[in-house]
Amino acid sequence: MSFETFGLDPRVNVGVRAAGYEQPTPIQEQTIAEAMTGRHVLGLAQTGTGKTAAFVLPILHRLLEGQGPLGQRHHGRGTKRKTRALVVAPTRELAEQINDEFRTLGQATGLRSATVYGGVGFQPQIEALRGRADIIVACPGRLIDHMERGNADLTNVEVLVLDEADHMFDMGFLPPVRRILKAVPDDAQRLLFSATMPQEVAHLAEEILTDPLRVEISRKAPAETIDHALVAVDEKAKTALLLHLLRTQDHRSTLVFTRTKHRAKKLARVLDEANVFVAELQGNLSQRRRQEALDGFKDGTYHVLVATDIAARGIDVARVSHVINFDFPDTPEAYTHRIGRTGRAQRSGKALTFVTENDFGNVLQLERQLNMRVTRERVDGFAGPDEALERLGPGHAAGRSAQGRSRRGGRPGGRSGGSRGASRGPAREGGREGGAREGGAREGSPRAGDRQPAHDGGRPSARAGGDRPNGGRSGNRRRRPSRPRPAGERD
Structure with missing residues (x-):
């Protein structure tokens, strides 16, 4: 047809x-x-x-x-x-x-x-x-x-x-x-x-x-073009593991998901200080800064975008190479929505999820509802507790992951996974756009390890100012000028 x-x-x-x-x-x-x-x-x-x-x-x-x-x-x-x-x-x-x-x-x-x-x-x-x-x-x-x-x-x-x-x-x-x-x-x-x-x-x-x-x-199963993997890690070692992966592997366009706005802000700051070209996308940002972050991620100015589930709704970037779940998603629906940002239009993508001991039950629920077993991977020097590894199954070298069932797709860049069900996703941030919430809970409450930074520090959302010293995969690259878009009429 x-x-x-x-x-x-x-x-x-x-x-x-x-x-x-x-x-x-x-x-x-x-x-x-x-x-x-x-x-x-x-x-x-x-x-x-x-x-x-x-x-x-x-x-x-x-x-x-x-x-x-x-x-x-x-x-x-x-x-x-x-x-x-x-x-x-x-x-x-x-x-x-x-x-x-x-x-x-x-x-x-x-x-x-x-x-x-x-x-x-x-x-x-x-x-x-x-x-x-x-x-x-x-x-x-x-x-x-x-x-x-x-x-x-x-x-x-x-x-x-x-x-x-x-x-x-x-x-x-x-x-x-x-x-x-x-x-x-x-x-x-x-x-x-x-x-x-x-x-x-x-x-x-x-x-x-x-x-x-x-x-x-x-859409219960994610696209077959996505490789999935779980990595057991101690909560306190998550940031070090993320930096290790960004520096040792080709993460040319990586979307990192956190559970809360404060976590996204804090993690983006740490990555920026480690010379990673990074921007953040979370509900406390102004529209100008959100648009700057999105534009920079799309055109390659930023290699990494740290985002919350809510702020990431509507992101349409065709060439996301990796999705990293820094915090385990709250529901299988949230998982498929997150990882559906990669592996689009028949391009290959990698979805990596960090798993702590607190996430064991969520792993089992995820695999049951998706009807698939996700590959377990070990990263030398970053393995979680022995109990965690035992519960998650044997580790494997990076390679093929469990695959979803084949899916039909008609439009370029239009395929992403998603599972239906009665369970609702996490609480949504900001009930009115850019203002106070109308009748709902605030986005995600911090869990263990999600401590809120003591102050804002006044740092911009899209981070990557000036020349970078050699460090990891960021190299020396100048930040391109931001291009905030007007939000009114678009002819």
């Missing part, structure tokens, strides 16, 4: 070809044609299944063809645009990723999209909401701010998408989402996507969707 069979508007197909999409993924194959007719959709799918294009393409087609339930509302030349499609996402990074998809796939359509989220200025967003964008991709907190100030008119919305609804629930966003829903016309098409289905999200779906198409894409 090809994208031509959907009968998309020719201007949309220009973007499909430009993106290099050839065959649709399962969720795209099952969703696009029905969504083009205006049918409501309930999609159960993980990040990396191609779900973003599954709703972006029908939205572009419907806005061009004027097939929305609200009739012919397309703007004329020189007139102000109206918000005709609204996508609500839980994080800034995911909102940017979705907007990038609209820009790529809609490059020949003449339609304009813009992002609305916290941590950046209001004015560009006000201009977008008041007539410079047809499509708005928004985080709930900032959109509510604009609604309260009279900046957002949602009465012309023809298509509404709620993406990653389970994570919006985790972050305490369902109350503001319900307020947004009330501002959208009752006859607007509605699509809801979620990796899991907590009871609250199921109730929301029942309330807002009418005779929906239900699409369920199960």
